[in-house]
Amino acid sequence: MERDFFKQYIQEHKDAFENEALPPNMLGNILGNLKEREELKLQAQNKRRLTYTWLAVACSLFLALGAYLFVSQETKELAQPNTQIATNIPNAIEQPIVSKNEEAPIIENTAVKSTKQFAAHQPTVNPHQAIYDGLADSLSVASRLDAIIKAGTLTSLNDKLKTELCRAFDNDGNDNVRLAALEVLSKFSNDKYIQEQLMAGLSKEKDPVVQLELIKIMGNNSNPETTNKLIAMANNPFTVEAVKEQVYYALLTNNN
């Protein structure tokens, strides 16, 4: 390789070729640019984050709307009689032509017969059985409440139902069930047996909410035993203040 004197000369005197001063404030501009770029980056990141958030929200809404439409469509289809169910309607079968003389008695006889047979085979259903079953369902509070509500719709209670309702009022582990039973029993509070049970509840019941309801129901009772029990409640140090106040109110407003 040939020797390049010129290049050698330049390399040796390079510093002399670079003796001019730099333009002023270049460093300031560089640092300023860096800060600007940093801010722009942050803004872009924030924008992106915001965009993703909106995108996620939009997707969620879209999915929810889609699910709603799908479900509502299904419901409509089920509600319409002329859709899938309509296709299962059996084709009309042509009846054999029967003469007038033969027709009437045959049809009547079968109709009467079938009705009689149906009535004969009907088991004797106890109308309160569902209520008894519901009250006996110790695993489901909802069943017991449902049974009590059904009992509340009755105009009268038979002895068994009274006993069952009073048992629920006395012993059920759930406050709501006891309250519901109390409400139903209060409708029939003129009944002697029910009245006795409710009066006994004044001393047995420990739940303040049930106590309050019971006092409201029994407060107007003129029976001196009830008054004694109310006074005992008022004197009981474990009775809650609100219950005591209800007792005082009942005693004051009791005409007897």
Added chain:
Amino acid sequence: MVKQCVAGEEKGYAMLYNKYSKRIYHAVFRVMGNTAESEDIVQEAFCTAFEQIGNLKNQNNFEGWVKRIALNQAISALRKKKMVFADDSQLETVADEEVDISEELLFQCQVDDIKKAIADLPDGYRTIVSLHLFEDIGQEEIGRMLGINHTTVRSQYHRAKKKIFTALKDKAYYGT
């Protein structure tokens, strides 16, 4: 210093800038031949370098790295100005003997005269001369940077050198 920059400390940026900016600025200025554009390119190169300093593998080569960024930007800027680095490899047979200059003549010359002779070169020649003489970049590498054949680089370099010597000789003869 590089570690300070990676940590985002302004002090680190300032120290690196003070140490290397002059050499990088002159390298760019020799290619561009224009103060304002050179300033912009150096600023942009330092910004890019400081932003991406975390990616620098060899921390001892910061100057070479920034200089290469700056020179590439300078070449891109020249291309944007529609400057074409002519691939005239068919004209490569420029006789070296025609370029005749002695060491004595060189030593008689002032640095400013040589600077002026280089600055007066056409853009393409000046770029090749600057990259080869001052930055010590090989002719093949210059060819890759400019997107031309290395033989073209070689021929243009010799022609540029001839022009410089002619200018210097005239200066010596006429003593102006």
